[in-house]
Amino acid sequence: MIVSIGGTKGGTGKTTLAINLAIMRSLAGRDVLLIDADEQGSSAKFTSLRNSxxxxxxxxxxxxxIEAEVADQMPELRDKYDDVVIDAGGRDTDAHKYALGVADIAILPFRPQSFDVWELAKASKIVHLIRPANRNLKAYAILNQADAVGKDNEEAADFASDIKNVRYYPHPIVSRKAFGRASGNGLSIVELSGRFRDQKAASEMYPLYELAFGEHFEQLKMAGNE
Ligand SMILES: Nc1ncnc2c1ncn2[C@@H]1O[C@H](COP(=O)(O)OP(=O)(O)OP(=O)(O)O)[C@@H](O)[C@H]1O
Ligand SMILES: [Mg+2]
Known part of the structure; x- marks a missing residue:
């Protein structure tokens, strides 16, 4: 599966979700490639930290x-790896368009804030533009850094549900400190242990994993991993 995580808005959680999906998929025993197509290089920096x-x-x-390299190299890469996750970055970049051109699934995270919701409409136009070149592309908007309580999530979800070309995926991921803590330590949310483990945060990643890869998350049992 080729999964692009992108959008035109900054700070929505694209890198956070991309690295978590890549790690979870690798924990499931798959050979995964994470492509950092964002010029900021956050996914690559995270991976260096994780390696150390x-x-x-x-x-x-x-x-x-960089940009067209994603399209140029994809035929070879898709044969080499079981799954590819692309951190396609933000803003109205060509990087994002190239990622959408090769992806099976596009995930567009947004926060329950007006600016993010308005930007979703822009992302919808880009999906529309790309679709003739990639007829199989399925694009989903997912609420990230959602409020634990309150009406803002619902209002944002209502707006997102009305946007064309992008389907609203009704499994919000709430804003939880554990995400930052995990990333800062080179870990995914499902790898936090002891008092730092946040089962709610982990369980909110499962539906996104299912959307991305079409399977329930099941961690491969290995020595030292039980
Ligand atoms: N569900 C969440 N709960 C709490 N914090 C989150 C969550 N998702 C992301 N964050 C935090 O929000 C910040 C922005 O996340 P991230 O860097 O993943 O966004 P981005 O969309 O990749 O940003 P950019 O547009 O700069 O690439 C980070 O500090 C990250 O730890
Ligand atoms: Mg990022």
Whole structure:
């Protein structure tokens, strides 16, 4: 599966969700490539940290590709890896368009804030533009950094549900400190242990994993991993 995580808005959680999906998929025993197509290089920096923190290494491969390189190299890469996750970055970049051109699934995270919701409409136009070149593309908007309580989520979800070309995926991921803590330590949300483990946060990632890969998340049992 080729999964693009992108959108035109900054700070919505694209990198956070991309690295978590890549790690979870690798924990499920798949050979995963994470492509950092964002010029900021956050996914690549995270992977360096993870490589230095984890005795067994990151568990997935990560490369940085610039714009058209994503399209040019995809035929070879899709044969080499079981799954590819692309951190397609933000703003109205060509990187995002190239990622949408090759992806099976596009995930567009947004926060329950007006600016993010308005930007979704822009992302919808880009999906519309790309679709003739990639007829199989399925695009989903997912609420990230959602409020734990209150009406803002519902209002944002209502707006997102009305946007054309993009389907609203009704499994919000709430804003939880554990995400930042995990990333800062080179870990995914499902790898936090002891008092830092946040089962609610982990369980909110499962539906996104299912959307991305079409399977329930099941961690491969390995020595030292039980
Ligand atoms: N569900 C969440 N709960 C709490 N914090 C989150 C969550 N998702 C992301 N964050 C935090 O929000 C910040 C922005 O996340 P991230 O860098 O993943 O966004 P981005 O969309 O990749 O940003 P950019 O547009 O700069 O690439 C980070 O500090 C991250 O830890
Ligand atoms: Mg990012």
């Amino acid at each position: 923190e984890c005795p067994g290494g990151a568990g997935y491969a990560c490369i940085r590709l």
